Amino acid sequence: MQVDWTAFTPVASLAGGLLIGLAAAILILANGRVAGISGILGGLLQPRAGERAWRWMFLLGLLAAPLLMRLGASLPPMHIDAGMGQIVLAGLLVGLGTRYGAGCTSGHGVCGLSRFSLRSAVATACFMAAGFASVYLLRHVAGF
C-alpha cells in the first residue's frame, strides 16, 4: 500500500468529523432522532404521521450548507469523475442498498458504531468491504 501524503488532510478531516459528530449529537439529544441520512430520506417516501417536518428541516440544512459557506468562503473542491451512466447506476444501488440495509455511512457508520451496535458494525464492515472491492475492480481490473 502506498499512502498519498500530499493528499492527506488530517486537520480538516478531523475537524469536519467533529462537526458531523456534533450534528448527530444535536439531533439525538435535542430531538431524540438518529441522524441517518438514508433513513431520513426514505422516511419521506414511506411517511408516518407527524414525522415529516423535522426530516425536511434536516435535509434543508444539508442542502443549504454549501450555499451558506459560499457567502463567507470558497467551496472546497468537489470532483465527480464518474460518467452519467455510472452516476445513475451508483445512485440506484445506493438508494436500494441503503434501504434494504437500513442505513448508510451516517446511520450505521457514525451513529450505529457510536452506540456499539453489532448490527451497524456488520453493515459498516459490509459496505466498506464492498466499496474497497468495487473501486479495486473498476480501477485496477476493469481499468476505468
Place this chain on the structure above:
Amino acid sequence: MTALTALTALLSGLVFGFGLLLSGMADPAKVLAFLDLAGAWDPSLMLVMAGAIAVALPAFAWAGRMKTALLGQPMQLPTARQIDRRLVLGSLGFGVGWGIAGICPGPALVLVGAGQIKGLVFVLAMLAGMLLFALLERRWPR
C-alpha cells in the same frame, strides 16, 4: 413538531453539511482515493469517522439514559438487533454503488446544494432506488 425542534433539526442538517464539506467527504474524488487501497491511498476519511464518533459516542451514551429528548419528544433509538440477509446484501449493494461514484447519501445532497448537475442526477437515481424499495416492500412485505 414545535418551532424549536424544527430549528434544531435545521441546525443539525447545517452542521452536518459543513462537516461533510470541511472533511473532504463531499469531494467524490477524495472518497474514491480513500476507497482505492491499491492506488495512491488517501487515509483522511478514517479521521472523519474518528472525529465524528469521538463526539457522537458520549452523546449516544447520554441519550441511552433518557426517556424523552431535551426538547420533550420521545427518545427514538433504534431497537433492531437482527443481522440477516437483508442487512448484509443491502449494505454490500450500497458499498458497490459508493465505490462506483464515491458518493453516499449525505454528500449527494451537499453536491446538489453546491449546484453540481451530476449530484442532482445521483440524488434522483438514489430516490428512484428508494422508491423501488418502497414498492417492493408493499408488494412483497417482509
